[in-house]
Amino acid sequence: MAAKRSFRDAWLNNEDFQHWLSRVEDNPSTAFCKICKREVSAELTAIKRHKTTKIHSVYEASEQQEVQQERIPVHHGNYAANGVAIATILFACFIAEHNLPFTTADHLVDLMKRMFPDSAIAQGMNMKRTKSTEVVRTLGRCVTED
Known part of the structure; x- marks a missing residue:
């Protein structure tokens, strides 16, 4: 042996x-x-x-090949910029929580911009399927590690 x-x-x-x-x-x-x-x-x-x-x-x-997405910056004292970061995270969480396809982000963010033209946060959001996928993947790792 x-x-x-x-x-x-x-x-x-x-x-x-x-x-x-x-x-x-x-x-x-x-x-x-x-x-x-x-x-x-x-x-x-x-x-x-x-x-x-x-x-x-x-x-x-x-x-x-994993896509490296830009980090969401925190702007101290700038409510609109922080609001965009928070809205981005909440939007990605909503997609994941309700098991919606990530392609929804391609159209829904543009719809929100048209629905709320006076909102600086809505106008500042820029999120499509790739970014929403990466935000969910990154946050998912954080949630599952805790």
Whole structure:
């Protein structure tokens, strides 16, 4: 019977592995893929083989293509700018809470601008499906982590 291999800390310094591989504290014979959220046998060939699997490639590609949205700035003393930030978050939460398609944002924000022409907050909102998706995804992570 072959001996069990143990995780090597040197793998964490290897450029091919360092951004996605981590140690499993309670099991030295396994490694953990942070991208796929899966355990892999702590053997160099198994780790290299895992890196070439289709599922790892798909997760890695989607992680690299993730759209980075601009952060919503907080403007101290500027009610309209803060109101736009709050309205943006509330609007994205409304879409998620009511399970509406994100494409709704493409039309509803423009409708609100026409409905409330005297509102600086409504006029300042700029949100389409991409931004609403990212706001929900970002806030969803915060909510699920708490």
